[in-house]
Each structure stands twice: as structure tokens, then as C-alpha cells.
Amino acid sequence: MKKYDRRDFLKLAGLGGVVFASGLTRMAGAADRVAGQGGSYDDFYFVQLSDTHWGFEGPPNPDAKVTLKKAVAAVNGLAEQPDFVVFTGDLTHTTDDPKERRKRMAEFRDIVADLKVKNVHFMPGEHDASLDKGEAYQEFFGKTHYTFDHKGVHFIVLDNVSDPAANIGEAQLQWLAADLAQLPADANIVVFTHRPLFDLYPQWDWATRDGAKAIELLMPYPNVTVFYGHIHQEHHHMTRHIPHHAAKSLIFPLPAPGSQPKRAPLPWDAAHPYKGLGFRSVEAEVKKDEYVITELPVQKG
Amino acid sequence: MNSNIRAAVIAVAFFIGLGAGVAQVAAQPAEPVVKITAKKFDYTPNQITLKKGVPVVLEFTTADVVMGFSVPELGARTDIIPGKVVRLRIVPDKTGTFTFFCDIFCGSGHEDMTGTITVVE
Numbered sequence: 001m002k003k004y005d006r007r008d009f010l011k012l013a014g015l016g017g018v019v020f021a022s023g024l025t026r027m028a029g030a031a032d033r034v035a036g037q038g039g040s041y042d043d044f045y046f047v048q049l050s051d052t053h054w055g056f057e058g059p060p061n062p063d064a065k066v067t068l069k070k071a072v073a074a075v076n077g078l079a080e081q082p083d084f085v086v087f088t089g090d091l092t093h094t095t096d097d098p099k100e101r102r103k104r105m106a107e108f109r110d111i112v113a114d115l116k117v118k119n120v121h122f123m124p125g126e127h128d129a130s131l132d133k134g135e136a137y138q139e140f141f142g143k144t145h146y147t148f149d150h151k152g153v154h155f156i157v158l159d160n161v162s163d164p165a166a167n168i169g170e171a172q173l174q175w176l177a178a179d180l181a182q183l184p185a186d187a188n189i190v191v192f193t194h195r196p197l198f199d200l201y202p203q204w205d206w207a208t209r210d211g212a213k214a215i216e217l218l219m220p221y222p223n224v225t226v227f228y229g230h231i232h233q234e235h236h237h238m239t240r241h242i243p244h245h246a247a248k249s250l251i252f253p254l255p256a257p258g259s260q261p262k263r264a265p266l267p268w269d270a271a272h273p274y275k276g277l278g279f280r281s282v283e284a285e286v287k288k289d290e291y292v293i294t295e296l297p298v299q300k301g
Numbered sequence: 302m303n304s305n306i307r308a309a310v311i312a313v314a315f316f317i318g319l320g321a322g323v324a325q326v327a328a329q330p331a332e333p334v335v336k337i338t339a340k341k342f343d344y345t346p347n348q349i350t351l352k353k354g355v356p357v358v359l360e361f362t363t364a365d366v367v368m369g370f371s372v373p374e375l376g377a378r379t380d381i382i383p384g385k386v387v388r389l390r391i392v393p394d395k396t397g398t399f400t401f402f403c404d405i406f407c408g409s410g411h412e413d414m415t416g417t418i419t420v421v422e
């Protein structure tokens with residue numbers, strides 16, 4: 001497959017949003033060496049969906065009952081299917097009732113079971129996990145932090161929501177340090193998490209209390225990219241050489257950091273339903289440690 | 302020697318004067334107290350006016366679950382534990398209007414738990 005085929009296709013199909021080339025052009029050393037050692041790397045792409053808030057009801061999204069289903073259909077409609085799909089938290093909208101929480105999780109699980117791609121990774125958001133320290137979440141989706149490898153990229157899922165105070169916590173930080181320690185210095189690392197690891201806008205709770213400690217652990221590695229959710233909008237930020245990319249939500253958009261006094265959802269626009277919502281494809285060019293992000297709408301038009 | 306000690310004393314004084322100076326120091330009886338009650342999902346009061354440079358003790362209680370109180374721009378935060386009175390002494394070091402919010406997730410409506418501290422000259 002030629003390198004830019006898929007991107008061209010997405011553009012031709014009128015699906016493509018802004019193409020944002022992230023990452024710095026860095027040494028291709030890691031991937032070359034892996035290939036040389038008999039391993040293999042290969043360009044691939046995955047899809048990130050975030051903040052589906054299943055169970056939410058209210059004026060910011062009068063279409064909440066079908067938005068997730070439409071997003072699943074949109075992913076299934078991609079001409080070339082992604083290698084995997086990742087949901088970066090807030091799968092469900094919070095509830096005080098543990099039974100209702102489990103009902104929402106079961107419904108969410110059943111809806112996304114319709115994805116054609118069966119390689120799907122989950123992580124919790126504070127709405128899923130903060131009221132019961134991730135208990136219900138784990139019953140349905142397993143571990144809240146874990147790693148997996150795919151075609152030369154090491155993926156690390158960090159949990160900054162099971163603690164209602166938004167700490168990753170010492171135990172998990174030690175686990176992260178141990179995981180990183182076994183990687184080659186120039187490993188291709190992608191981190192998935194729910195909240196921003198850096199202080200994006202702490203006044204709106206757009207931070208992780210001990211996120212700086214995770215960034216510090218990642219900093220010695222030249223090839224790290226972070227994808228997260230929580231802020232319900234596209235956002236790109238660098239902490240030194242590490243890019244952090246926030247994804248849109250699939251329930252309601254939130255205002256740009258500090259752009260209005262309150263962090264209230266942007267109102268539903270009946271003339272442009274689903275405006276500000278969407279998901280993204282991320283094309284991993286492993287050899288260059290580059291991730292090409294294409295923002296995709298829930299529905300065309 | 303003497304000047305070393307002096308330097309240290311000045312450094313300490315400077316440090317205390319810095320930032321909002323969240324200190325563990327026991328409150329002077331003369332310091333004004335502002336009582337704030339937290340409950341799902343608001344603070345009462347949620348608009349507070351303070352004077353720059355004047356120490357104040359914020360006195361928190363929660364009517365239901367564990368809450369947080371955080372004003373990042375003034376460098377102040379505390380947990381609010383049920384059944385306890387939690388005191389937080391602050392010395393606002395700049396004027397302006399600063400958002401405070403609950404930074405311990407407490408349920409549907411948690412995001413609305415906000416207020417402002419306005420610091421005047």
C-alpha cells in the first residue's frame with residue numbers, strides 16, 4: 001500500500017476534516033533497527049472515539065439516543081477498516097445508582113459490539129469510574145490501565161479517573177516506570193488516557209493532579225505521543241517534544257479553555273446537528289514516528 | 302554568620318509572602334472567617350470578595366459527600382471531609398476574579414460546582 005492512499009481516499013470521500021501532521025520528524029532509528037532484527041513495522045491506522053456519555057439526556061444533545069449508534073455506523077462505513085478502535089473514556093454518563101451505571105455499561109457494550117472491527121480498546125473516564133473507583137467499569141471492560149503492542153508501537157493506557165481526585169497514583173506510576181524501563185530508548189510509544197496529563201486549564205478540572213509525574217517518566221523517550229479525551233474538543237499541545245492530542249466528544253462539545261466564564265456545553269444547533277462532534281482516524285507512520293490525524297464527522301453535511 | 306541568619310530570615314519571610322501563602326499556621330483570632338458549605342452540587346456562598354494582602358480563613362463543611370475546593374490561580378486547595386470543619390487560610394496576592402471548583406468527582410452535576418473569588422485592592 002502506498003503511504004498516502006488512505007488519506008487521499010478520506011479526502012476524496014469528503015470525510016476528511018483537517019489533516020494535522022503531528023509528531024516531530026525524528027530519528028527513524030528505532031523502527032529501522034526493529035526491522036533489521038527481524039521484527040517488522042508497517043503503517044497502519046486506528047480510530048479514536050471519545051466521551052460518548054451513553055445515558056446522557058438533555059438539551060445539549062436531543063439526539064443522544066442515536067448518536068453513538070450513528071458513530072458506530074460511520075466507523076463501519078470507512079472504506080478501509082482500521083486495525084483497531086480505541087474509546088478514550090466517559091463511555092457512559094455518570095449516575096449515583098450502581099444498577100443504572102451497569103445498565104448503561106451493558107448498553108454501551110452492546111452498541112459498540114456492532115463495530116466491524118473486533119480489536120477494540122477501552123478505558124474509563126471520571127463519569128464511568130470516579131464514583132465507585134472503577135468497580136463497575138472493570139466488571140464490563142477489564143483493567144483500567146494496561147499496555148498492548150501493535151506493529152512496532154507500544155501503547156500504554158493510563159487511568160487518571162478511578163481516583164475521584166484525578167490522581168494516577170504512586171502504584172500506577174511505579175507500574176509505568178517499570179514498563180518504560182524495559183523498552184529500548186527509542187521505542188515508539190503512544191499513551192492513551194482520559195484527562196490531559198498536563199495542566200491544560202485546571203480551573204475547569206482539565207488536568208491530572210499528578211500528571212506531571214507521568215510526563216516526567218515519559219520525557220526521556222524521544223518518540224512519545226499522547227491521545228486523550230475529557231475536554232470534548234480537538235486540541236493539540238506540546239510538552240517539550242511530546243505532543244498531546246485531545247479528541248472531540250460524541251455527545252456535546254465544550255467551549256475552548258477559558259473562552260467563556262463557565263464550562264457549560266455548547267448548545268445544540270438544530271440547523272447543524274452533530275456540529276462539533278466527531279471522531280478521528282490516526283494514521284501511524286511508524287518508521288517516522290508520525291501520526292497523521294484526520295477529524296471525521298458523525299454524519300456528512 | 303550573622304548575615305547568614307538574616308538572609309535566612311528574609312528568605313523565609315519572602316517565601317511566606319509569596320503566592321496565596323496557604324499556611325498551616327493557626328489562625329489569629331482577629332482574622333476574618335468566611336464559612337462555605339458544600340453540597341451536591343454547589344457551594345454556598347459561591348461568590349466571595351476578599352481584599353488583596355489581607356489574610357482570611359475559609360471554613361468549609363460538606364452536607365453530603367467528600368468534596369474538593371480548588372482555586373488554581375491562588376494556589377489554594379483542600380479536601381472537604383464529611384463531619385469535619387476544614388480551615389484553609391489564604392492571603393490573596395493578586396487582584397482579579399478567580400474561579401474555584403470542586404476537584405473531587407461527586408456525581409452528575411459535579412461540573413457545575415463552581416464559584417468565584419474576587420480579590421480587590
Ligand SMILES: [Cu+2]
Pocket residue numbers: 090125126127194229230231
Ligand atoms: Cu471526562
Ligand SMILES: [Fe+2]
Pocket residue numbers: 051053090125127230231232
Ligand atoms: Fe466527558
